[in-house]
Amino acid sequence: MSFLNKLGIGVGGPRTTQGARHEVSGPIHLTSRARTPGAPAPQAGPSRGAVEGESNRLSNGLKELLWNLDGLERGTLLDLGPAWQTTLSFFIERGFRVSSEDILFAWKSFLNEEEARLKQDFAAGETLEMTPSARATRFMKENLQYSRSSFDAVLLWDLLDYLEQALVKQVVASLTELLRPGGVVFAMFHSKKPEGFQRYRVVNSNTLQMVPTAVLCPPQRVYQNREIQDLFGRYRTMKSFIGRDQLRETLFIK
């Protein structure tokens, strides 16, 4: 084993899982927020059960988003995450008219309602088309109902990782209609299946806070670059920032 391998940073040769863990979730990573702006990696072993607090991550994507929106006198923004005081205040103070719609929460409520309806009325199961696509269409009839080209920016966060694929396509198509030409979508994608569930809120112009919450929806899939490009094929520019926490921040400019 080479000297570098002994230190756990070698290239090639047999890699132990222990070495890999050192690389990803060593104590430095977990404790030094200032030094390592990325999210703390998921802990392994028994200590995993401990409640992880809110943590901050530097967000180049947010920084880039704001740079793109700079100069807008009265921008309009659609936030598809929960209504956080800090996020709304941040954009409102910058003169934005903010629309808020927690899509993941709405999707979960929608699924619960459909399930309850089917339990109550078995006949409804015969009249309702239960394919994922039909379900997504029914959901979209009640959500994201805004005028065309009404937003300069959309905060999509990591929602696509948690939605059914049929719905993802419809959501992205709808957002494309809602965005003005030149408008920006700020999305995040996990590079591997996320172990926990968290929501995000804006702390300042280059920092996001990750807030662990109860799981609303289980993760559906991990998108590869090619799939993301296909989904957002109607956008002229795509710019990604990959963090050490396996989270890709991506900006799509229409």
Add this chain to the structure above:
Amino acid sequence: MWKREDAKSQGVAENSSVASGFGKSQSFDSSNSFSDSSRSAATIGQGIRIKGEVSGTEDLFVDGFVEGKLNLAADCCLTVGPNGNVKADLVAREIVVRGKVEGKVIARDKLQIGSTGEITGEVQTGRLVIEDGATLRGTVEAGRMEVSKADTKAVAAAATSTANKPSPQPTVLGSGTAAH
């Protein structure tokens, strides 16, 4: 932890303190920090259902069901309690929502949404305070709002004229609040 530091850096200390404070009290009383303690509030209780237009010149606490319009004069506070279910356009100086609201919300001075509060509809307010867990589905326009004098006078006039009319039955609303 982060809240304190964040609030200081963002200049929203006032908001944060109010947000943490107003969740403690479940009823609209003089101990609430957001209203003039010398005023009492009219109440629409949990078992009351009103369809139509409610207007008034005093504070109002709604813990029942209201459908239609709810319009209070320029210096009045409106609180939707945790059991409140309001499907109406709301206008007041200050609005606190701990229950469900569906409709346009205009709080000239401040809108507070408690952790149990749910608003679906357009929001216009001078200042916005949202507790974690609150649900807001709609468009928010916040900032200094011009108080329409004509609007204020109209509300006051409507409330006064209704108050002067003999009431056919004992009212659960305050003297300055009217349901049409």
